[in-house]
Structures are given as C-alpha cells and as structure tokens.
Amino acid sequence: MGESSLHVLKGINLNVEKGEMVAIMGSSGSGKSTLLNIIGILDELDSGEYTLDGIEIKDLNEKKAAQYRNKFLGFVFQSFNLINFKNALENVALPLYYQGLKRKERQEKAMFHLEKVGLSDWSTHLPNELSGGQKQRVAIARALAAEPKLLLADEPTGALDSGTSQEIMQFLQQLNDEGKTILIVTHEEDISLMCKRIVRLKDGVIMEDKKIKQNRLK
Amino acid sequence: MFKFLFDIDTWQELKESLTKNKLRTVITMIGVWWGILLLIGLLGSAKGIENKFSVQFGDYATNSVFIWGQSTSKAFKGYQKGRSPRLKFSQLEKIKNQVKGIKFLLPRNARDARVVRGVQYAYFTLSGDFPLLDKIQKKDLIAGRFINQSDIDDSKKVVVISDEVFKQLFDADENAIGDFIKINDINHKVVGVFESGDFDFGGELHIPFSTFQNVYNQGDNIGWITVTGEKGFDIRQIEKDVKLVLKNLNYVHPEDNRAFGSFNLGELFERFEGFLMGMQFLTWFVGIATLIAGVFAIGNILLITVKERTKEIGIRRAIGATPFEIKRQIVLESIFLTLIAGILGIITGGWILIAMDYAFGHGPDSVLINASVPIFIVFISVIILVVFGSLIGLIPANRATNIKPIDALREE
Numbered sequence: 001m002g003e004s005s006l007h008v009l010k011g012i013n014l015n016v017e018k019g020e021m022v023a024i025m026g027s028s029g030s031g032k033s034t035l036l037n038i039i040g041i042l043d044e045l046d047s048g049e050y051t052l053d054g055i056e057i058k059d060l061n062e063k064k065a066a067q068y069r070n071k072f073l074g075f076v077f078q079s080f081n082l083i084n085f086k087n088a089l090e091n092v093a094l095p096l097y098y099q100g101l102k103r104k105e106r107q108e109k110a111m112f113h114l115e116k117v118g119l120s121d122w123s124t125h126l127p128n129e130l131s132g133g134q135k136q137r138v139a140i141a142r143a144l145a146a147e148p149k150l151l152l153a154d155e156p157t158g159a160l161d162s163g164t165s166q167e168i169m170q171f172l173q174q175l176n177d178e179g180k181t182i183l184i185v186t187h188e189e190d191i192s193l194m195c196k197r198i199v200r201l202k203d204g205v206i207m208e209d210k211k212i213k214q215n216r217l218k
Numbered sequence: 219m220f221k222f223l224f225d226i227d228t229w230q231e232l233k234e235s236l237t238k239n240k241l242r243t244v245i246t247m248i249g250v251w252w253g254i255l256l257l258i259g260l261l262g263s264a265k266g267i268e269n270k271f272s273v274q275f276g277d278y279a280t281n282s283v284f285i286w287g288q289s290t291s292k293a294f295k296g297y298q299k300g301r302s303p304r305l306k307f308s309q310l311e312k313i314k315n316q317v318k319g320i321k322f323l324l325p326r327n328a329r330d331a332r333v334v335r336g337v338q339y340a341y342f343t344l345s346g347d348f349p350l351l352d353k354i355q356k357k358d359l360i361a362g363r364f365i366n367q368s369d370i371d372d373s374k375k376v377v378v379i380s381d382e383v384f385k386q387l388f389d390a391d392e393n394a395i396g397d398f399i400k401i402n403d404i405n406h407k408v409v410g411v412f413e414s415g416d417f418d419f420g421g422e423l424h425i426p427f428s429t430f431q432n433v434y435n436q437g438d439n440i441g442w443i444t445v446t447g448e449k450g451f452d453i454r455q456i457e458k459d460v461k462l463v464l465k466n467l468n469y470v471h472p473e474d475n476r477a478f479g480s481f482n483l484g485e486l487f488e489r490f491e492g493f494l495m496g497m498q499f500l501t502w503f504v505g506i507a508t509l510i511a512g513v514f515a516i517g518n519i520l521l522i523t524v525k526e527r528t529k530e531i532g533i534r535r536a537i538g539a540t541p542f543e544i545k546r547q548i549v550l551e552s553i554f555l556t557l558i559a560g561i562l563g564i565i566t567g568g569w570i571l572i573a574m575d576y577a578f579g580h581g582p583d584s585v586l587i588n589a590s591v592p593i594f595i596v597f598i599s600v601i602i603l604v605v606f607g608s609l610i611g612l613i614p615a616n617r618a619t620n621i622k623p624i625d626a627l628r629e630e
Contacts, residue, residue, distance in 0.1 A: 037624050040536075042536060042622070042623050042624040042627070043622075043624050062535075062540065062541045062619065063540045063541060063542065066535060066538050066539060066540040066541070067538065067540065069535075069536060069537065069538050070537065070538020070539075071538070075536050075537065077627070081529070081532075081533045081536070081627065082533075083530050083533060083534075085234050085235075085238050086234070094534070094537055095537040095538050097227055098534075098537065098538040098539045098540075098543065099538065103226060103227060142537065146537070146538065
C-alpha cells in the first residue's frame with residue numbers, strides 16, 4: 001500500500017485563514033484526497049512544510065499525530081465511518097473518550113452536540129437504524145465534539161441524495177457562520193458553490209484559487 | 219498507567235467487542251479452558267496416585283532392604299554347595315560395625331500361627347519383633363500400644379494384632395485390649411490393635427522378639443533382617459556390603475549370589491519415584507503444550523478480529539486514539555479472554571478432581587487419594603496465562619497499529 005513513490009502533489013501553496021469555508025475541487029486523481037489527508041495528519045508530506053494553528057506538523061510519531069488529530073481536527077467522511085456497534089451518543093462521545101474526559105462530562109458534551117445537529121431524540125439508536133443524512137449528522141456531531149480548529153470533510157455528500165446533501169451543506173454553512181473553519185473536498189460543482197472559496201486541483205497542482213459569493217440556501 | 223483498568227469505559231469497550239461475536243469469543247476461550255483443565259486434571263491425578271502410593275508404603279522407611287538366608291550355590295572352604303546359611307543374632311553387632319551408613323538393623327522372625335479365641339480361630343502370620351519396628355514401619359495403632367522394651371526383657375507373652383485379626387476374633391463392640399488369645403495353643407495377652415496398611419511386610423500378629431525365640435526354639439537364629447540406611451547413603455551399596463559381611467561370617471564364597479536373598483525397598487521406591495516424576499513431567503508437558511496451543515488460538519482469533527476491525531481501528535485513530543490506546547485495548551482483550559477461560563478451566567478442573575475423588579478416591583480399592591493441585595501451582599498457572607495472554611495479544615495489537623490510519627479507513 002503506497003510503497004511505490006508516486007508524486008501526487010507537485011507543489012501546492014495553500015493558505016487557509018480562520019473562519020474560511022473552502023471547497024477543494026478536482027477530478028479523481030487530481031490529488032485532492034492526498035491533500036486532505038496531509039492536512040488531516042493522516043498522511044505525511046515528502047517535502048515542504050505544513051503549519052496548523054501556528055504549529056509545524058513535521059516528523060510526528062503516531063502518538064503525537066493522534067493527539068493533534070484529536071485536538072485540532074474533526075473529520076467527516078463520505079462513508080460516515082461511524083462505529084456500527086456504538087449508538088449515536090457513544091459515537092459522538094468517542095473523541096472525548098480519547099481526550100480523557102470523565103464519563104459524565106463526555107455524555108453531556110456529546111448530547112449537546114447531538115442536539116446541535118438535531119438528533120437528540122436518536123441518541124440511543126445504532127447507526128444502522130439511522131438514515132444516511134442522520135448518519136452524516138452524527139458524524140458531524142462527532143467531528144465537532146472535540147471542538148476542533150478545523151473541520152475536514154471528504155465528500156461529505158457523496159453518499160447522499162441531493163435533498164439530504166442540501167440539508168448537510170446548509171448545516172455546514174451554519175457552522176461556518178459560527179466561526180468554524182471548514183475544508184470540503186468534493187467534485188460536485190453545486191456543493192463547491194455553497195462554499196466561500198474554491199480551490200481547483202488538477203494533476204497535483206492548483207489550477208485556480210478564487211473567492212466566490214456563497215450560494216446560500218433558504 | 220493502570221488507571222484505565224478502573225474506567226468503566228474500558229470494560230464497556232471490551233464488552234462490546236467481545237459480545238459482538240459471542241460464538242467466536244466462546245470458541246476462542248475453549249482452547250485455553252481445555253488446556254488448563256487438562257493441566258489441573260492431570261496434575262491432580264498424578265498427585266492422587268502419588269498420595270496413594272505413599273499411603274500404601276505408609277511411613278515405611280523407604281531406604282530399607284530386607285535380607286535373608288537362602289542356600290549356597292558354590293562350594294567354599296571345604297563346605298559343599300547347597301548349604302543354608304542362617305542369619306544369627308550374634309552377627310548383627312559385627313554387621314553394624316563393619317558396614318557404613320546403617321541407621322537401623324532390625325532382626326525379625328516369622329512363622330504361621332493358628333490363632334484361637336473361644337470358638338473362633340484363624341490362621342495368620344506371626345512375627346517376633348522389637349519396638350524398633352514401629353520406627354521403621356510406623357504402626358497406626360487403633361487401641362493400646364506396640365511392643366516395648368520391658369516386653370522384650372521379660373519375654374512377656376503379649377501380642378499386638380492387626381485390625382484384620384480383630385475382625386476375625388472379636389465382635390466390633392468388644393475391647394480386645396487385656397483379653398487373651400491363643401497363638402499356637404499358647405495364651406497371649408492382647409496389648410494393642412493396629413490398622414494394617416497395604417504394604418505390610420510380615421505379620422498380622424507381633425509378639426516380642428525374645429518371646430518368639432523362646433517359644434519357637436529359635437535360639438540365635440533370625441528369619442530376616444531389615445536394614446535401614448542413613449540419609450545420604452546408597453541403600454544398594456549398603457545391601458552389597460551387608461551381604462559381603464554375612465558371606466564372610468558364614469563361610470560363603472564372596473561371589474555366591476544365591477546364598478542370601480534380599481528385597482530392596484529403596485530401589486523399588488526409587489524406580490517408582492522415577493515413574494512418578496516421568497508422569498509429572500508428561501503432565502506438565504502436555505498441559506503446558508495444550509495451554510500454549512490455546513493461547514495461540516486466542517492470538518489467531520484476535521488477529522482475525524483485528525483484520526475485521528481494521529476500519530473501526532482506523533476510525534478510532536482518525537479521531538485521536540493513540541497507538542498505545544489501541545494496543546492496550548487489544549492486549550486487554552487477550553488477557554481478559556485467557557484469564558476468564560483459565561479461571562473457568564481451573565474451576566471445572568477442580569470439579570473433575572472432586573468427581574474423580576468421589577468415584578475412585580475412597581475405600582481400600584481406591585486408585586488415588588486426595589487428588590489435588592497445590593494452590594501455588596494454580597497461581598503460577600494464572601500468572602502464566604496472563605503473561606502468555608499479553609504476549610500473544612501483542613501480535614494482533616502491533617498489526618492493528620502498523621496499518622496507517624489512512625489505509626485502514628480506505629478499507630471497505
């Protein structure tokens with residue numbers, strides 16, 4: 001897996017400010033996922049530098065990487081990646097568990113975030129008892145639970161129908177309004193238009209980087 | 219570092235991952251359960267057989283040899299072959315002086331006896347004995363006493379009888395002590411009753427040695443001697459030395475191996491001890507090998523589990539679980555499984571020992587006695603289980619964290 005050296009990203013210069021909502025666009029093979037993984041400290045960069053919240057992310061051991069991920073980053077995946085034998089509340093509480101919070105505190109915090117995504121009534125349901133949109137909202141609640149600096153979403157609407165996609169995007173916009181920095185990887189044009197800035201990648205280089213007027217849904 | 223053990227979530231996680239596939243968990247545990255069950259069962263039975271053996275020998279000094287006269291097979295110093303040398307009481311002092319390492323040298327004499335009490339009669343072996351016999355071959359007295367020095371000095375007509383003799387001649391509620399029985403038509407006063415062991419040598423009836431010599435006109439003659447060696451002396455060497463002295467005293471050719479017969483209890487015991495040791499070694503070997511197989515089964519299953527859980531582990535790591543936390547959880551699962559299976563094995567092993575004791579451990583025909591495993595062995599086994607469990611758990615644990623979270627997440 002990934003043993004052969006292949007240069008996916010060929011010189012990327014990207015600066016994301018606090019409070020931005022950025023869409024990273026590109027067809028498959030453009031390197032957008034690799035970029036997200038590097039930003040998410042899931043993958044390592046071969047050369048160059050990456051600074052997150054003023055800290056240079058470099059040569060981290062797995063333990064440090066895990067701690068940074070826990071502290072700085074919230075992940076939302078296309079396939080939700082909920083743990084299927086844990087109920088909604090437990091899934092949301094999981095990052096807090098790894099932060100070492102007390103059980104009661106975790107439950108409270110998790111419940112707060114679950115309420116925020118409007119799923120407090122579903123807290124005891126297992127993921128397979130939830131719809132796709134609900135699952136993604138649980139995943140967002142989980143990403144938010146640790147109060148990260150940056151929310152990373154990898155094709156968050158990829159597995160959802162357009163109605164639910166709109167709903168999720170609306171919610172992400174709302175979070176952004178509250179000051180959260182959000183990075184969304186997508187290949188859907190209409191999704192990118194709902195962000196404030198679009199970065200287009202092709203063959204590992206930035207083709208275009210422009211600020212746009214956000215497409216708000218009512 | 220061990221604070222996590224007191225965290226309810228640790229156990230919640232454990233419960234979740236183990237109950238997710240109950241069948242697999244149970245099958246995994248059977249390996250270790252069976253291993254420890256075998257170990258406990260085998261060790262217990264080995265111990266039971268050993269106990270049975272030592273009870274049979276009673277407190278018989280096991281480094282003993284019996285020696286008696288037979289008949290010569292070589293002519294020597296003008297004597298024809300076919301002569302029967304007899305052991306003499308007067309020779310004992312010389313033997314004791316010339317052979318190194320003798321602790322006790324006990325002369326005995328025996329013959330058949332018809333025992334009569336009232337209208338009851340029976341045939342038993344009668345022996346003339348010294349109080350010393352009680353030291354070499356501990357008599358479990360039910361009532362009264364054994365022969366003492368004053369009995370010897372005055373050649374008293376007293377007798378110590380076995381419980382078997384008592385059963386033949388007396389009613390169960392009668393008191394034999396002080397009563398008289400006729401042995402070969404001579405009245406003897408019963409002074410003691412002993413419980414016969416399975417391995418008694420010579421006689422259900424013991425009378426004072428001097429009485430025996432007088433009544434049966436034995437003079438200086440002895441039936442046989444029991445020689446007990448000091449600790450640290452080889453009983454086989456003592457046997458050889460004593461025989462050599464005897465040959466010398468009785469004008470027997472030094473290489474005449476037929477002249478004196480012997481039965482070396484020490485040698486027999488040694489051989490049996492070797493057998494027991496072999497059995498124990500086998501027990502440990504089989505038990506531990508099975509145990510290791512069981513632990514490997516756990517490791518194997520955990521490895522499969524980890525493979526199945528690659529994605530879950532990836533998610534956990536993406537949201538901030540450190541590799542240590544992941545490893546800890548998997549090793550804990552491993553230890554938990556081995557420990558629970560092991561404890562169940564110890565408990566059921568205990569039941570089996572109880573059942574064995576119930577079925578074969580009672581009465582005179584018992585195969586084993588008090589089949590048991592020392593608690594210390596149980597402790598050691600538990601510790602071994604924990605150590606094995608954590609070591610084997612490390613393999614899947616390392617595998618789980620060797621996969622990059624990014625690859626783990628990609629896995630579908």
